[in-house]
Amino acid sequence: MKKLKLLILGAALCSGTAAMANQDLMTKMEDPTQWAIQTGDYANQRYSELDQINADNVGDLQVAWSFSTGVLRGHEGSPLVVGDTMYVHTPFPNIVYALDLNEDGKIKWKYQPKQDPNVIPVMCCDTVNRGVAYADGKIFLHQADTKVVALDADTGEVIWEVMNGDAAKGETNTATVMPVKDKVIVGISGGEFGVRGSVTAYNMADGSLAWRAYSMGPDSDILFDPEKTTMLGKPVGADSGTNTWQGDQWMIGGGTTWGWYSYDPEADLIYYGSGNPSTWNPTQRPGDNRWSMTIFARDPDDGMAKWVYQMTPHDEWDYDGINEMILTDQEVDGQMRKLLTHFDRNGLGYTMDRITGELMVAEKYDPAVNWTTGVDMDPNSATYGRPSVVAEYSTEQNGEDENSTGICPAALGSKDQQPASYSPKTELFYVPTNHVCMDYEPFRVSYTAGQPYVGATLSMYPAPDSHGGMGNFIAWDNIKGEIKWSIPEQFSVWSGALATAGDVVFYGTLEGYLKAVSAETGEELYRFKTPSGIIGNVMTFEQGGKQYIGILSGVGGWAGIGLAAGLTKANDGLGAVGGYAALSDYTALGGQLTVFALPD
Amino acid sequence: MKKLKLLILGAALCSGTAAMANQDLMTKMEDPTQWAIQTGDYANQRYSELDQINADNVGDLQVAWSFSTGVLRGHEGSPLVVGDTMYVHTPFPNIVYALDLNEDGKIKWKYQPKQDPNVIPVMCCDTVNRGVAYADGKIFLHQADTKVVALDADTGEVIWEVMNGDAAKGETNTATVMPVKDKVIVGISGGEFGVRGSVTAYNMADGSLAWRAYSMGPDSDILFDPEKTTMLGKPVGADSGTNTWQGDQWMIGGGTTWGWYSYDPEADLIYYGSGNPSTWNPTQRPGDNRWSMTIFARDPDDGMAKWVYQMTPHDEWDYDGINEMILTDQEVDGQMRKLLTHFDRNGLGYTMDRITGELMVAEKYDPAVNWTTGVDMDPNSATYGRPSVVAEYSTEQNGEDENSTGICPAALGSKDQQPASYSPKTELFYVPTNHVCMDYEPFRVSYTAGQPYVGATLSMYPAPDSHGGMGNFIAWDNIKGEIKWSIPEQFSVWSGALATAGDVVFYGTLEGYLKAVSAETGEELYRFKTPSGIIGNVMTFEQGGKQYIGILSGVGGWAGIGLAAGLTKANDGLGAVGGYAALSDYTALGGQLTVFALPD
């Protein structure tokens, strides 16, 4: 890991002025005492070299201090630590606090944007925000209403701001941004409102637009070179972003980009996935609906796509492909390979060569997954790389106004946005998962800008004939494509994991527990009940020679939407309300940061 | 203490069926593992016999678990513990949670009343609530809109409910209730809306009205016997509740009863104080304005007043007399005396004989107090028992539309509702105080039902020429009338204190710290930064052989009204916004319970 980071740093330093602007960030990401961007590093490993807190002593962990954000509803993402300052963000209205770590979190500055509350009803899955990013002396905030703001990290003053989308059309934001070289990469939400997804790069210095790449549309919109952009080794050809759509449906085609971004400085490629095609009624959009549900590798300078891979052609279940891409360098069959590992909503764990886009592994990471028998791995097959769909669970084949029952996973996938972590020591991925199935009844909808464009009624429930719970926290071997161990959980694990050199893995639960388990065996070593359910991501930092663990509580997100938005009808919240109804027996709303340390 | 409690219990057991109904509560109050009513016991001592956590080990205290209430704004009061269940209440909308202590606070039931949000703007000093009370298998909640509700303690089902007042006239509630024998005693708020204060007793069994005693009005309204009700040993005479008022002003005369109640089962008397006369412009209400600003001793069965003492005749500063009456049995000049000690808003600490109403001590408990030179203690003087007012600080003498400056204390007093505690081991009172002065400019107002009836513009600031902070936490000797030690605090201490047999005193701060200090010396032994500013009261309980400390965080109350209600103009919030503006550098809103214990 250390080696990889140094390599990355070296590569960046060599690539000229653009990279120079980012040297500061690279140095901070390399420094395990800080946590400068949401993912910890560009590789999205969420791994820390800190080992003061370790498997032997984590049982003694204590709460060091805590901080209430003053905002209810779901708190995703995590705080950042840069120097002696911690940056804490909130869901809508997207307040940012700079806290002084030398004074138990005294507030250095607070930034509270004024946003039109009309954005709230056009956010599909709670008013969450996955956090701010640091780079170049600035804190970057991407608000719910799609305003991107650069704040002075020292004072909180606005340096520039730019509007990325139009909430009146259902364009919103929940994602963090990724600062890369001299740009800030941002996504967009609104797949349930017929938004055409895009990724946009703004120049870090002044917020001017550098490039925008849509998920579908003409080659000039999607920034594809028909000859050079490949899928599974073959050029995609002309018009790939329109020719698997009927008519103009691609214009309201979804494929939003609300997930996580990673970057390989050596290859100089950014990676991310696109979401579901709109609407959820598959009959209304014949074709593969490219490039929804797709992994993209793009050049950060001009946005051009190097390779793509569509995991779920013609989605029939809302299996957005936006989950994080975790970049690792691992030995496979005696060779060091540059890998990308991705746990998709569709229940398959993918291992790919991140340089070439070669598909190496595609295996179920939850045994409950039943909509597919697996992916065709034969390069010579006509269906190479395509999942084979089980007819019984095809909501397209069952047809409109037919309730397809017992589909696993549910729409929120075997894993949703909650990010996994990777330990280079164990070469295992630690994955917060859902163990939930669904009934799905598509119906015909018509498009009106800014109005829901969903087209299906869902209900969700724990995977049948299993442990009765709705989640597991698993350790995954991405080379063998196998679960190493699995911890059953009563609710979906909607919190991002952290692995550390102390051989400990941390994650949060929807009931509100922060848990620490052994990286080797999954044995529980510590648990603490934080004030509210956890959908935030665990992070760590060091200050004054002491290692701390930080986590945001604040139940919500899609799983917690019943509590967050005060909904009680089972089918409300796109089907999540009924499935997670029991959550209200465990926790109530509230946004708090809890910081842990070992006793002195 | 133990002895006093046993005496009290014995007395209650002897006094027939009414007392029998309350035997269960008496037993629970006697049991230090439980915390059945807000004040801990009837004597309002807020003292616990538990000593597992003590001065030697309190430095090792840890957070055991935490719980977010899902409500923002000020959280006053404390949780209760009865058996294995903890009851947690919130400010408006006044949710009550029953939490299972055997399962880290899993929610057994939740009661969420539906209340008209129009009550919010007629609450003078934030939407606080000082908590529920347990008795007779029921949890009693007194909502903001003055509805009194009896809930089944096991199931949360409503057993009965009754409306005590009318929010449309500005009648609201923030106080807890006191269950006594077969009745529940409740107060009312609205002194800033011309509400005529009253205390009401409802029958515990069915919520039917037992009696109501107004603070002013005809003898039949105030439940005075002109011959038998005494003040400083003399009968008050006929019409005492009207003859110090001009015309009908007593009908909108204030004297609300939103503070704390105590009870002496042996004497069979309840004690409480009344608030400011309305309006805050003294010129509009000539006379002593009896019985505003008064300590009352009443018979709980029929409400008849045994004795009264008006501390601040014809108030000119809003020094509500509602602070708690702490009942102790102490030796004075070689004799055991039944005492009542009261730290009034006006800055004087009073020690009285609680049986006769004799005034024994009246001394300043903050040296900054300047509006009076002291109380006339000569029984033969015409002004016996009256404070002598310093002309410079008389807002009446300075006149309407004149700004009287430099008055100490400010309107929120040297102490507001935040309750003190008493340790029978040290015979000291531990008092959370304000160290704040004010400018006060009265102006003429006219009364409209349900509209603010304030009549003064205020600004507040730290006591000049002192330590610069706005509070002190002091130890007070009620017999000598002397401060034993004093801890300077940056902000007013708006949290209720707890003293324990472990020689530790706990209190919270507006920045959010829970602090533990030595009961002997005041030396700080422990501090922890909870998620939000503390205006709740510290309580303790034992469960499974382990002692716990519980505290509600959630900044607000009058001092925190700027944060709680989002006000920023210095004179807003009746003058508190400017004074406490710096609070926003330390904390943000949020309601959380934090539970502490020693490591295993």
Ligand SMILES: O=C(O)c1cc(C(=O)O)c2c(n1)C(=O)C(=O)c1cc(C(=O)O)[nH]c1-2
């Ligand atoms: O299609 C979209 O644009 C979109 C956006 C979001 C979002 O922005 O949070 C979610 C989803 N889809 C989605 O499908 C989903 O499962 C989901 C979960 C969450 C969450 O934060 O808990 N957001 C979203």
Ligand SMILES: O=C(O)c1cc(C(=O)O)c2c(n1)C(=O)C(=O)c1cc(C(=O)O)[nH]c1-2
């Ligand atoms: O006159 C009244 O009826 C009345 C009511 C209340 C209340 O109900 O909270 C307060 C006051 N006055 C008041 O004077 C005051 O200082 C005060 C502080 C607080 C608080 O909870 O922080 N409430 C009140």
